Amino acid sequence: MLFARELKHVCASAVYVVFLGFLLFGWKTNFCGVTQREISAAAGEELTADSLAAGGAFLKKPEKSDESYGARKKVVPEKIMCGGTDMLLLEYLKNSYASYPFGYYKEVVLDDKEQEQVLEIIKEITGLEEEQLSNLPDGYFPQVNGNIIHMGQDGAAFDGALKEDGSLSFSAGGHLQGQAGYRSCSDESLSFSAGGQEAVQFEAQVSYERFLELMTKVERLIGPGSNYSEEMLTEYYGQVEMTYEEALAAYEETIREDQVSRAFARLFCDYMGRMLGLYPAFVAVVFWRKDRRCHMQELVGSRQTATARLVITRYLALTTAALAPAMLLSFESLLPLMRYSAETGIAIDVFAFAKYILWWLAPTAMAVMALAMFLTILTRLSLAIPVALVWWLADSAASGLSGNIGVFTLMIRHNLLGGRQIIEENFTVICLNRGLLILVSCALVGLSVMAYERKRDGRTNSDAKPAEIKRKIYSWSQKRLGIH
C-alpha cells in the first residue's frame, strides 16, 4: 500500500513529467519507428539508416542475386591505414580535428608546431611530400572505406541515396569548397611517387605496427576522444563485405538465436540506457528534498513506520517510475514485431524487451537512483545532480558505441542491430558489471537508511548541516579561483 502511494506521489510530481518529456524526446529522435521501418524494408520498401549502414535490410533474407550482402567487422591493416590516413589528411588540411572527449563533439585546432608534427606523420605514412599531399589526384583514397565515405573531390558528399543498380550516388555538396579539403588534381604533370614507385592510389610506406605508433602520437596531440585510437579506427574502417554465406548465417542468427525481437531490444536498451544513466538523478533529488521543502519531515518522522521500510519503499517506487516508461515504450517496437511474426510465421521472443529492460536497464537506473537518493538524504542539497552528471560523462567518454563493456560500466552501449556476438563475447563481464551495480545500489540504499535514521532521530543538526556544507563548498571554490 505504501508502495502504491509513493509511486502515485512520484508519478504526479512535476519533475517526473519533465523526466517523461525528456525520455520521450530521446526515444522519439533515436528509436521510434526503427522497427516498423525495418519490417517495411524487409518487404522491399525504403531502407533505414541502420540498414543502409549495415548494407541492406536487416530482416530481409539475403539472396544470391543481391548486389551486396552488407558488411562485417574485420581488421584489415591496409584498409585501416588507408582510412586513418585519409581522415587525418582531411583534418590536417582544415586544421580542424574532431574529438569526442565526453561523447560529444569538440573541435581541436592545433598550433603550427603541432601541425608540423602531423604533417611529418602523414609524410612518413604516405611517402609523399607536402605539395603532393595538397594536390592528390581523384581516387587516391577509395570513395567508401569501412563505414566511412571519403569526402574528396571538392567536398563531394554522399547524398544518402541508393541508385537503382545498387551503387551509392554522390553529389557535390560544395560546402568544403574554398575551405581546406582536397583539391582536384588538374595538373597532369604532377607525379606521385613514393618509395620510387608511381602511386595513384594510397599505399602505406610503414608497417601496421608503426602506423599504430604514429596514430598514438596523433592521439596525444589532439587529446582524448580523437578518431585515431585503434578502437575508433577499427570501428570506422574495420569492415569487409560479407559473402552470401556469411550474410545468410547472420540472418539465420537473427531469426533463430535472437528471435528477431532481441536484436531490437538491444538497440532500444542502448538508447534508453543513455537516458536512464542520468535523468533518474533529477527525479530522486527533487523527490527526497520535497519532505523538507513541504515542512513534512516531522509529520513523517514521528510516525511508527520503520525507516528501512520507508526508504526502501520510496526507492523501489522511484526505480519503478523510472523504468515503467521504458517498459511501455517497448510496445511501440514489440507490437509491429508481433504482427510481423504473425504474417511471416517467424517466431519472436515476446518477452525480449521485458527481459532486457530488467537485466540491462534496471541496474543502471537502480545505481543512479540509489546514488542520488543517498547524497540527497545525506546532504539535503542537490549535490547528486553534478555527481551523476560527472559519472555519466566519464562513462560516456570511456565507452564507444558498442562493446567496451567493463566491470564498472554504468551504461552498456550496443548501438547496432544485430551484433549478438559482441554481447556473447562480453557476457561474463556484463554479468559481473550488472551484478556489481546492483550490489552498489543495495549498499547505497543501506547507507541511505542509516543516514535517514540519523536525521529522523535528530542525531544530526538538521538545520546547520546544509548551510555548513554550502559554506565549505563556497570557501573551497573561492580558494580554487584565487578570490579573496
Add this chain to the structure above:
Amino acid sequence: MEICVEHLTKAYGKRVVLKDIRLNIPVGLYGLLGENGAGKTTLMRILATVSQPDAGTVTIGGIDLRKKKEIRRLIGYLPQEFSVYPNMTVASALDYLGILSGIPGRERKARVLEALYQVNLEQERNKRFRNLSGGMKRRFGIAQALLHRPKVLIVDEPTAGLDPEERLRLYNLLAELARDRVILLSTHIAADIEAVCAKAAVLCQGSVIFQGDTGALRQLAAGKVYRATLPQSALEQMKENYRVISVHQNGDSVSCRFLAEKTPKLSGEIPADSCEPTLEDSCLYLIASHRQEVG
C-alpha cells in the same frame, strides 16, 4: 499513562537550550509556558522522537524514549510548523500518514473519517491541502495527530495565526480529547493555558522554573501586581523602576499595570492599587525573578 522527564539536557553546539529538566506530566491537558526561545519546542521535539537529548532519561507510560518504535505508536505530534504535499487532498494526506502509522487498510478509511469528524473537517475532505484556511490547517494537524488514537498528544503552539473563534474551538476540542490521554500543550500565550489547563510548567532559558497547578501558578504573583494612572511623562521613569506588564493610553494619562515586590511609592503621590494577578502576570513575575537570580 504519564510522561516522566529526568535530568534532560540538550545543547546545539555551545548553546544549552535545555538544562537538567525534570517534569512529570499526568493524564489531562498540561500547559507548557515560556517566552520564545525558552526551549519549549526543543523539549516537544525530543518527546516526539524527532530530536535526540544529550543527557537525561524520558519515559512515556513507563517506556523508555529510546524505544522509538514503541514510543511512536503511543504519541501523536503536531509540530509548530508543518504542511503536507500541497497537491494532496485532506483525505489522501491523512490516508498516507495513516499508512505510515501502520494502520491497516480497511480500518484506516474509518479512522480518517473519524479524525475528520473530530476536528469538523468532513466537508473539506476532498479539498487540496493548499486551499485550506489557517484554522483548517491547524485542525488538520490535530486530525493527523489523532489518527492512530495515541495515548499522548504533543501539540506545539497550536493556535498560532488563528482568530479568536478558531482558537476557542481548538481548545474545546483539546479539552474534550484530554479526558483519557495526556495532552502536552505548548504556547507563549498564558491566557490560553489559563483557559484550558489544570496543570502547567514554565520554562525560562532552558530551565523549568515552575511546575504544578495553574491556580498555584497564578497565586505566585498575588500582592505583587499593581495598577496606577499616571501622566504620560512619568511612564519612562516607571519603566526604569518597575516591571511594566501593560500600558493603556487614556488621553494625556496612561493606565499602567506593573509588578512590585512591596507597595510602591510613586513620585507625585500617585496612588497604586493592588490587583488580582492573572496567569500571565505570574509568568512574567516568575521569569523576571528567575532572570534576577541567574543574573
